[in-house]
Amino acid sequence: MSFTDKIKIIGQYCLPKHAISRAMGRFAASESGGLTTAFINWFIKQYKIDMSEAEREEATEYRTFNEFFTRALKPGLRPISDTDVVLPVDGCVSQLGPMKSGRIIQAKGHDYSAFTLLGGDKDRAKPFTNGHFATIYLAPKDYHRIHMPMDATLREMVYVPGDLFSVNPLTAQNVPGLFARNERVAAIFDTASGPMAMVLVGATIVASIETTWHGTVTPPSNQLDSWDYPASGDDAITFKKGDEMGRFKLGSTVVMLFGDDMLKAFEPHLEEGVVTRLGQPMAELAQALCDSDELDS
Numbered sequence: 001m002s003f004t005d006k007i008k009i010i011g012q013y014c015l016p017k018h019a020i021s022r023a024m025g026r027f028a029a030s031e032s033g034g035l036t037t038a039f040i041n042w043f044i045k046q047y048k049i050d051m052s053e054a055e056r057e058e059a060t061e062y063r064t065f066n067e068f069f070t071r072a073l074k075p076g077l078r079p080i081s082d083t084d085v086v087l088p089v090d091g092c093v094s095q096l097g098p099m100k101s102g103r104i105i106q107a108k109g110h111d112y113s114a115f116t117l118l119g120g121d122k123d124r125a126k127p128f129t130n131g132h133f134a135t136i137y138l139a140p141k142d143y144h145r146i147h148m149p150m151d152a153t154l155r156e157m158v159y160v161p162g163d164l165f166s167v168n169p170l171t172a173q174n175v176p177g178l179f180a181r182n183e184r185v186a187a188i189f190d191t192a193s194g195p196m197a198m199v200l201v202g203a204t205i206v207a208s209i210e211t212t213w214h215g216t217v218t219p220p221s222n223q224l225d226s227w228d229y230p231a232s233g234d235d236a237i238t239f240k241k242g243d244e245m246g247r248f249k250l251g252s253t254v255v256m257l258f259g260d261d262m263l264k265a266f267e268p269h270l271e272e273g274v275v276t277r278l279g280q281p282m283a284e285l286a287q288a289l290c291d292s293d294e295l296d297s
Contacts, residue, residue, distance in 0.1 A: 154238075
C-alpha cells in the first residue's frame with residue numbers, strides 16, 4: 001500500500017465521520033436554488049454521470065441534491081430478466097461466493113460474520129451459516145435505488161448503529177470487518193426457496209438510508225432497533241422481483257445473504273470487479289420454482 005493510501009486509511013479513523021455525514025445530509029436535503037443546481041452540475045461532470053438514462057435529464061429539474069442522487073431511470077431502461085435471481089442494483093461486484101460457518105469474505109485477508117452483520121442475533125444468522133453471499137459496491141455515479149432480486153415477503157428489519165467508514169475498494173481491503181462495523185439496515189425476507197437478507201450499509205457522507213415500507217431508517221439513534229412484519233394476510237409486505245425496496249442518500253454497498261442450499265450457482269461471469277446492472281441475471285436457484293406465485297399460496 002502506498003504512503004498516500006495509508007494516509008487515506010489512517011485519516012478515516014480520525015475524522016468525525018458522523019458529524020460530516022449529517023452536515024452533508026442537511027445540505028443534500030436543502031432547496032438551495034442556484035447553489036444546488038451548480039453542485040449537481042459539478043457532480044455530474046466530476047463523476048461522468050450519464051444523464052441520458054435519467055427520467056429527468058437536466059440539473060435544474062431537481063429541487064435538492066437528494067432528488068438528483070436518488071433519480072429515477074427512464075421506464076424500461078433496466079428490463080428484469082426471467083432468471084431465478086437478478087442483480088438488485090447498478091454497481092460493481094466487491095465479493096461473492098459460498099459462506100462457510102457463517103463467514104463472509106470482505107477482501108483478500110479479511111472476513112467477518114453474518115452474526116455480526118445482522119445485529120448479533122444467533123437465530124437471525126443461523127439460516128445463512130452455509131449459504132451464499134454477494135456484496136455490490138455503488139459508486140457515486142451509479143443509480144442509487146435498490147430493487148428486489150426475487151419475489152419475497154418481508155419478515156424483519158433491523159437497524160444496527162455503527163461507524164461510517166468509506167466503503168470504496170481501498171477501504172474494504174484495509175479496514176477489518178468494514179461492512180459489519182458501519183451503520184446499516186438489514187431487511188430479512190422469506191422467499192419460496194428460503195430466507196434472504198438485504199443489508200444496506202452506510203458510509204461516509206451517506207446521510208440516510210430509506211426503505212419503501214418505512215421511509216427514512218437512518219439516522220434515528222445510537223441503539224440497535226428491530227421491527228417484525230406479518231408473514232401473511234392483508235398487512236404482509238410482499239415484493240415481486242424487480243420492485244424497488246430502498247434508496248441510499250448518498251451511495252454505499254449492498255450485502256445479500258441467501259439461505260443454506262438455496263442457490264445452485266451465481267452467473268459464471270460475476271466476479272470481483274465486474275460491473276452490474278439492475279435486472280440482469282445473478283444466480284440460479286438450487287431448485288427452480290414450479291410456480292412464480294408459490295410464495296403467495
